[in-house]
Amino acid sequence: MKTLFLSVCLFMASLTAGAQTRYSQEMADSQGKQWTHGKNWDYVNGLVAKSLLNLCEQYQYADWTTRYYEWAKAYADNAINPDGTFKNFKKGNIDNINSGKVLFALYKHEKALDEKNGTHNADRYKKAADYLHNYLVNEYSRIQNGDAKGCFFHKDIYPNQMWLDGLYMGAAFYAEWQGEFDPDNAGAWSDIANQFKSVNRHTYDKDKQLNYHAWSYDPDDANSFWANKTEPFKGCSKEFWGRAMGWYFAALVDVLENMPQSHPDYAELKQITLQVAKGLERWQDKESGTWYQLLQYDDSYKSKCGIANYLESSASSMFTYAYLKGIRLGILPDSFAGVAEKAYQGLLKTFVTKNEDGTINLNQSCRSAGLGPAKDPSRDGSADYYLCGKDVTIVNNEGKAIGPFIMASLEYELKNK
Incomplete structure (x- = not known):
């Protein structure tokens, strides 16, 4: 009752x-951090991280320098090395492609900061996205007949x-990569x-x-x-x-x-x-x-x-x-x-x-x-x-x-x- x-x-x-x-912000404040900050590369955590980045994009919160962006970025950085390679990516599971959707917004935002500040932080996200795309398209198991x-x-x-x-x-990540880069x-x-x-x-x-x-x-x-x-x-x-x-x-x-x-x-x-x-x-x-x-x-x-x-x-x-x-x-x-x-x-x-x-x-x-x-x-x-x-x-x-x-x-x- x-x-x-x-x-x-x-x-x-x-x-x-x-x-x-x-309610987008209220739910993010209430539940966003527990599903992203320091979490492993997983489709559920990636789904929440993507929603936080969408929140940043829609409202342009303080040029994205907010807790929402930091939670999502920390989630990605926990899984990706500075050179763009994954620390422990598990193959053979299409669910593990989904989290790659966070990489597009991180790449675009960090690239803008690199151009402004003369830094080189964005490339890791593009390289990680490319890896997922290439793995899905060229290596991932497919039905061979019919x-x-x-x-x-x-x-x-x-x-x-x-x-x-x-x-x-899988397909939705594939489409976003194509839309962004090819x-x-x-x-x-x-x-x-x-x-x-x-x-x-x-x-x-x-x-x-x-x-x-x-x-x-x-x-x-x-x-x-x-x-x-x-x-x-x-x-x-x-x-x-x-x-x-x-x-x-x-x-x-x-x-x-x-x-x-x-x-x-x-x-x-x-x-x-x-x-x-x-x-x-x-x-x-x-x-x-x-x-x-x-x-x-x-x-x-x-x-x-x-x-x-x-x-x-x-x-x-x-x-x-x-x-x-x-x-x-x-x-x-x-x-x-x-x-x-x-x-x-x-x-x-x-x-x-x-x-x-x-x-x-x-x-x-x-x-x-x-x-x-x-x-x-x-x-x-x-x-x-x-x-x-x-x-x-x-x-x-x-x-x-x-x-x-x-x-x-x-x-x-x-x-x-």
Whole structure:
């Protein structure tokens, strides 16, 4: 009851404060440092660090010389040597590419400082970004056959598998690198587009208007025990997990922000983004404006362990970010403005609470979820797994929700400035 009371009070305060309340900054102040400062190179920490750099860029805080910038920079410097090499980069995992998104803003800002001060601090970030790009494009494992040829494995321990999560981790970084350093390389953009076109072709359910969490080119492989063995949706996992769709939606919008509109695949990726937006509009909870952990059910779905399906903050934050940014960039039509507005207000009302010291929390996130590998048969992709799995617990102030919430808040504040 106390948590609910605080949530309602905070939401009512937001209605009176209006655009003057910067929840992006409040969340960064409350939760940003614990996910970045001195942390290891990890996609979750990198996601939060990226949101802090976006905050610096949008508000130009004191020429970026703020705690937000220092936290993000310390995160990168903890992983990268002065010569731009990584201290302990782990290959074979597309998640480890995602943190490279922080390198672009660090490079641009430090380069400006170098030109002003005659220093040489920026090169390390460009070299580190180049290393990640070259590794992903030239070395990282790909599917070798079929209509998904050339698509990245999610991880080496998941051979011939594509997860929606991986599009945000790998393809979105790839696109930002191309946009910054080689925007006219049509072949690279085709490679990036192929990731989305392939996964959409195999995972999209037109009746439910959603994409399944993952697809395996080789569903008979022991590591793909969770995959459907027959049509329809051969190779697909069984459920529509909210956060997987969140990664996917955000990745599409981020890639299209960088992709030349003249490229032949731009229109198809834009159409896929519209398809995702329409599907999620259908499954948005009408009362709260947010979304459930398992998108096709409401809280009447009860699992074998007694945990009911629940409204989930990381997916809801990702969807809100993608809707708002997609509308701003003209990728999505203004007709989705009502969905986005209801979603953002729903985030504040449903998930945000305030502590006695004035800091805020973002509650009710799924800690983790995945599929397999063979040595972990409990991760079977069933609805019960996404609610009862040993690694699937409900937590508060999870970085996979904090970063997208800050990004969604920045988009909302930009719209309402």
